[in-house]
Amino acid sequence: xxxxxxxxxxxxxxGISGLLFIYQEVSRLWSKSVVQNKxxxxxxxxxxxxxECARVFHTGGARLVLCGKNWERLQSxxxxxxxxxxxxxxxxxxxxxxxxxxxxxxxxxxxxIPTHALTFSLVQQTFTPKLVLLDLSDISCVxxxxxxxxxxxxxxxxxxxxxxxxxxGPAHKISLELDKKIMDANYFGPxxxxxxxxxxxxSRRTGQIVLVNNIQGKLGIPxxxxxxxxxxxxxxxxxxxxxxxxxxHVVVSTVSPTFIRSYHVDPGQGNWEASIWKCELxxxxxxxxxxxGLVEERVFFRKLTYGAHPVDVxxxxxxTVRRKKQEVFLANPIPKAAVYVRTLFPELFFAVxxxxxxxxxxxxxEG
Numbered sequence: 001x002x003x004x005x006x007x008x009x010x011x012x013x014x015g016i017s018g019l020l021f022i023y024q025e026v027s028r029l030w031s032k033s034v035v036q037n038k039x040x041x042x043x044x045x046x047x048x049x050x051x052e053c054a055r056v057f058h059t060g061g062a063r064l065v066l067c068g069k070n071w072e073r074l075q076s077x078x079x080x081x082x083x084x085x086x087x088x089x090x091x092x093x094x095x096x097x098x099x100x101x102x103x104x105x106x107x108x109x110x111x112x113i114p115t116h117a118l119t120f121s122l123v124q125q126t127f128t129p130k131l132v133l134l135d136l137s138d139i140s141c142v143x144x145x146x147x148x149x150x151x152x153x154x155x156x157x158x159x160x161x162x163x164x165x166x167x168x169g170p171a172h173k174i175s176l177e178l179d180k181k182i183m184d185a186n187y188f189g190p191x192x193x194x195x196x197x198x199x200x201x202x203s204r205r206t207g208q209i210v211l212v213n214n215i216q217g218k219l220g221i222p223x224x225x226x227x228x229x230x231x232x233x234x235x236x237x238x239x240x241x242x243x244x245x246x247x248x249h250v251v252v253s254t255v256s257p258t259f260i261r262s263y264h265v266d267p268g269q270g271n272w273e274a275s276i277w278k279c280e281l282x283x284x285x286x287x288x289x290x291x292x293g294l295v296e297e298r299v300f301f302r303k304l305t306y307g308a309h310p311v312d313v314x315x316x317x318x319x320t321v322r323r324k325k326q327e328v329f330l331a332n333p334i335p336k337a338a339v340y341v342r343t344l345f346p347e348l349f350f351a352v353x354x355x356x357x358x359x360x361x362x363x364x365x366e367g
Contacts, residue, residue: 034322036061036125039153043136043193044163046073049212049260052314053160054081054129060318063127065152067145069135078129136163136189137181146196155204156197158321161190161234162212171225179226186230191237201250208251208321211238212313215258215335219342219349222357242326253320257308257330 040057044050045066058064058081068074130152134145150156165185167178194209201207216224217231235254242252308330320328329336342349 034060035158035318037063038157039063039065039155040158040160041065041067041149041156041197042160042162043067043134043190044069046070046077047162047164048310049313050162051077051080052310053162053317056314056318058126058129061125061127062158063153064129065132065149065156066129067132067134067149069133071131071133074131074133078131081126081129134193136193137165137185139184139188139192142189142192143196146193149193150197150200155200156207157201158208158210159194159197160210160212160317161194163189164212164214166224166227168223168227170223174226179229182226183230183233186227187233187237190234194241198245198250202245202248205249207249208253208324209238209241210317210320211235211252211254212317213254213256215256215329215331215339217254217256218329218339222353251324251326253325253327255313255317255320255328255330257313258332258335259307260313261307261309 035057040062042050042053042057042064045054046068050066050068054064054066054077064081066074066077068077132145132149132152134142134149136142163185165182167174167182190211198207198209201209211234213235214227214231216228217235220228220232235256238252238254245252313330316328316330319325329339331339338349341352
């Protein structure tokens with residue numbers, strides 16, 4: 001009996017891992033089906049996270065309106081999306097009938113999975129993205145650009161406020177002009193765009209607004225005064241807005257990672273720097289392997305450095321839209337603990353942060 005149990009254990013673990021893998025894949029496909037035919041506006045689509053959000057929602061069948069302040073880079077993103085998923089040919093079909101057996105052959109599990117009462121049907125088609133030139137730091141033109149965004153499809157279902165501008169330095173050395181520019185890009189720009197698109201959502205009694213924020217919207221970090229202030233302001237605005245628009249069935253979500261890594265931290269191979277996605281696969285192999293292969297190749301490198309990878313944050317944004325989450329905090333245990341310590345034991349938090357600043361200032365500069 002003991003020997004049989006030992007032999008059955010690996011098979012049991014393999015079966016559980018297989019079912020988990022199937023569940024994750026089905027959840028991923030189902031989450032994408034939620035945005036099928038939805039009009040999704042993504043600001044700063046030319047950033048690392050913006051590109052990944054464009055990829056995820058484009059393959060999910062959304063009608064994208066991509067906003068950015070550089071037309072050439074927007075056009076490059078457009079070309080990359082079209083080359084990877086042709087609108088006339090891109091379909092992802094998965095149909096399972098009641099009582100049937102799902103034949104599955106994945107990278108980690110092989111076998112027949114009985115579906116029993118499982119019945120679902122997913123069909124996804126991609127649409128040609130529309131491009132809009134938008135610089136959120138230039139708040140004088142945001143209102144007019146918002147009208148252009150609405151003219152693309154006549155409505156907006158999902159708005160992803162992704163644009164962000166960063167600055168680092170001692171508060172007394174940051175000019176007031178730069179402080180204002182940071183506030184324009186990170187606070188006034190997004191809320192002007194949101195206010196311009198919100199009446200359309202309210203009149204249709206549907207919609208979702210997603211703010212990609214930062215941990216510094218919850219706690220202040222030294223030498224980031226202007227940036228932290230803008231993130232605190234944005235988080236406060238959208239927290240208040242959430243309660244105001246709930247009766248109109250408009251969902252307001254905030255996604256706050258610690259920070260988002262740039263692509264250049266990944267070790268490159270060949271001509272990966274020229275790739276629109278800044279990944280180690282060439283465009284040719286990317287097309288052959290598909291998006292799943294691309295993500296698998298990146299997993300190892302994602303775990304080597306700190307910070308959230310754009311792929312991870314984009315996938316979390318998609319899950320947030322699907323589940324209509326109100327708040328998501330992407331962080332390791334230490335940053336999460338810092339948020340709770342800041343709330344429950346503020347004096348301890350301030351003391352620890354102050355010690356860190358003193359230690360940094362005491363380190364002699366090289367050269």
